[in-house]
Amino acid sequence: xxxxxxxxxxxxxxxxxxxxxxxxxxxxxxxxxxxxxxxxxxxxxxxxxxxxxxxxxxxxxxxxxxxxxxxxxxxxxxxxxxxxxxxxxxxxxxxxxxxxxxxxxxxxxxxxxxxxxxxxxxxxxxxxxxxxxxxxxxxxxx
Amino acid sequence: xxxxxxxxxxxxxxxxxxxxxxxxxxxxxxxxxxxxxxxxxxxxxxxxxxxxxxxxxxxxxxxxxxxxxxxxxxxxxxxxxxxxxxxxxxxxxxxxxxxxxxxxxxxxxxxxxxxxxxxxxxxxxxxxxxxxxxxxxxxxxx
DNA sequence: GGCTATCATTTAGCCGTCTAATCAAATTGA
DNA sequence: TCAATTTGATTAGACGGCTAAATGATAGCC
Numbered sequence: 001x002x003x004x005x006x007x008x009x010x011x012x013x014x015x016x017x018x019x020x021x022x023x024x025x026x027x028x029x030x031x032x033x034x035x036x037x038x039x040x041x042x043x044x045x046x047x048x049x050x051x052x053x054x055x056x057x058x059x060x061x062x063x064x065x066x067x068x069x070x071x072x073x074x075x076x077x078x079x080x081x082x083x084x085x086x087x088x089x090x091x092x093x094x095x096x097x098x099x100x101x102x103x104x105x106x107x108x109x110x111x112x113x114x115x116x117x118x119x120x121x122x123x124x125x126x127x128x129x130x131x132x133x134x135x136x137x138x139x140x141x142x
Numbered sequence: 143x144x145x146x147x148x149x150x151x152x153x154x155x156x157x158x159x160x161x162x163x164x165x166x167x168x169x170x171x172x173x174x175x176x177x178x179x180x181x182x183x184x185x186x187x188x189x190x191x192x193x194x195x196x197x198x199x200x201x202x203x204x205x206x207x208x209x210x211x212x213x214x215x216x217x218x219x220x221x222x223x224x225x226x227x228x229x230x231x232x233x234x235x236x237x238x239x240x241x242x243x244x245x246x247x248x249x250x251x252x253x254x255x256x257x258x259x260x261x262x263x264x265x266x267x268x269x270x271x272x273x274x275x276x277x278x279x280x281x282x283x284x
Numbered sequence: 285g286g287c288t289a290t291c292a293t294t295t296a297g298c299c300g301t302c303t304a305a306t307c308a309a310a311t312t313g314a
Numbered sequence: 315t316c317a318a319t320t321t322g323a324t325t326a327g328a329c330g331g332c333t334a335a336a337t338g339a340t341a342g343c344c
Binding site: 015 | 150151152155156157158159160161162163164165166181184202203252253258259260261263267268270272274276277278279281282
């Protein structure tokens with residue numbers, strides 16, 4: 001039916017990611033978020049007051065992406081930026097009460113998504129998949 | 143250092159995909175393409191004259207996405223749309239000479255990317271990764 | 285035959301993401 | 315000290331992707 005271009009691993013990876021993102025988007029839209037924003041929130045739940053540069057680093061994303069996302073998230077009132085006291089260049093990001101209130105739901109969405117993702121895989125297979133993906137990640141980032 | 147939210151498989155998957163896409167983007171920009179467009183081209187290399195609906199189906203993407211991508215690809219002259227003779231609603235997509243001329247380069251980029259992706263993995267591990275990703279894809283799309 | 289429903293595509297508008305260029309503050313160095 | 319560089323963030327503009335709504339053409343049905 002098809003030649004092997006669609007049989008490549010990269011092709012499969014792209015399809016998996018699209019599916020994963022679509023699922024995330026569907027679930028997150030129900031709590032008023034867009035796919036990607038939950039990443040920022042999760043990092044803030046872990047450590048509030050992060051620098052935008054730190055978010056850039058953590059999310060493996062470029063500075064303008066973080067700037068625009070934060071502008072929108074600030075506009076809807078789930079996040080807040082305040083200038084750092086010691087270095088006027090850096091702005092630190094904090095959760096608003098509304099942002100903090102989403103924590104349990106965001107975590108629930110991700111947990112559910114993870115459960116769906118690995119459905120039908122044994123614990124051994126899950127560990128294997130994680131290890132292989134980590135290797136791939138290393139391959140692609142260095 | 144971090145709680146386990148960043149240890150979830152979904153998080154890893156997202157990072158891997160970003161890295162993969164970034165790599166693809168870097169390589170494709172050198173031949174004048176944007177990440178994602180090569181997917182359309184690969185399907186056309188396999189079967190020219192595809193319907194936009196068929197592309198929507200194959201790419202697991204929504205109709206407006208295909209419309210806009212094709213408009214741009216048509217504007218730069220690598221693709222061409224012609225109305226179907228029998229059904230005036232459907233438009234079929236064909237390669238221009240310029241589009242066809244990119245085939246070997248597009249394939250080379252993807253082959254190289256695949257090689258980088260699975261670097262350091264044995265054949266057995268590669269097969270395993272493919273199988274696991276296929277299972278995940280099934281999980282996330284049904 | 286004509287009215288309605290369905291189907292393929294498009295438009296409008298948003299978001300995440302990128303690159304390139306800009307701005308402002310801090311650091312460095314001669 | 316002060317000019318030059320570096321660094322953190324933003325703006326501008328493009329593209330892939332989405333949803334919702336509109337357009338146009340075919341197919342059904344009475």
